[in-house]
Amino acid sequence: xxxxxxxxxxxxxxxxxxxxxxxxxxxxxxxxxxxxxxxxxxxxxxxxxxxxxxxxxxxxxxxxxxxxxxxxxxxxxxxxxxxxxxxxxxxxxxxxxxxxxxxxxxxxxxxxxxxxxxxxxxxxxxxxxxxxx
Numbered sequence: 107x108x109x110x111x112x113x114x115x116x117x118x119x120x121x122x123x124x125x126x127x128x129x130x131x132x133x134x135x136x137x138x139x140x141x142x143x144x145x146x147x148x149x150x151x152x153x154x155x156x157x158x159x160x161x162x163x164x165x166x167x168x169x170x171x172x173x174x175x176x177x178x179x180x181x182x183x184x185x186x187x188x189x190x191x192x193x194x195x196x197x198x199x200x201x202x203x204x205x206x207x208x209x210x211x212x213x214x215x216x217x218x219x220x221x222x223x224x225x226x227x228x229x230x231x232x233x234x235x236x237x238x239x
Contacts, residue, residue, distance in 0.1 A: 134211055134213075136170070136209060136211060137169055137170050137171070138169055139167075139209055139210075139211075140167070140168040140169060140170050140177075140207055140208065140209045141165040141166065141167060141168060141207075141208050141209070142165065142166050142168045142174060142177050142178075142205050142206065142207050142208075143164055143165045143166065143205065143206050143208075144200055144203060144204075144205050144206075145203055145204045145205065145206060146200070146203050148206070155206055155208055156208065165208075166178060166181045166183065167181055168180070168181070168207070170207065174201060174205045175187065175196070175201065184196050
């Protein structure tokens with residue numbers, strides 16, 4: 107066998123061997139168990155907000171995709187804005203500042219030494235896929 111055939115055989119074996127590795131992909135739909143809060147009076151950065159439990163009573167339960175107003179209406183903070191004159195009764199000031207959306211989720215079989223997590227934003231709403239393998 108000449109060197110060219112030997113190299114071709116080696117490359118072919120390498121490609122076949124690399125294609126046989128098993129990859130595990132697990133999908134999480136992160137639309138439930140969110141909380142939102144206005145940034146007004148909140149003296150914390152994203153790292154702090156992402157690593158603590160929020161139980162001070164100022165966080166509102168939400169699902170995504172949802173606007174801040176939609177989440178507040180669903181939680182009963184405001185009445186249905188599409189009924190009567192309810193929209194005119196909703197103050198504008200709370201919506202003039204940024205709001206935080208936070209959630210947490212468990213990945214019980216995740217091994218940070220062997221696997222990786224990738225969050226894919228699929229649309230302009232909050233739809234992510236966590237992929238690891």
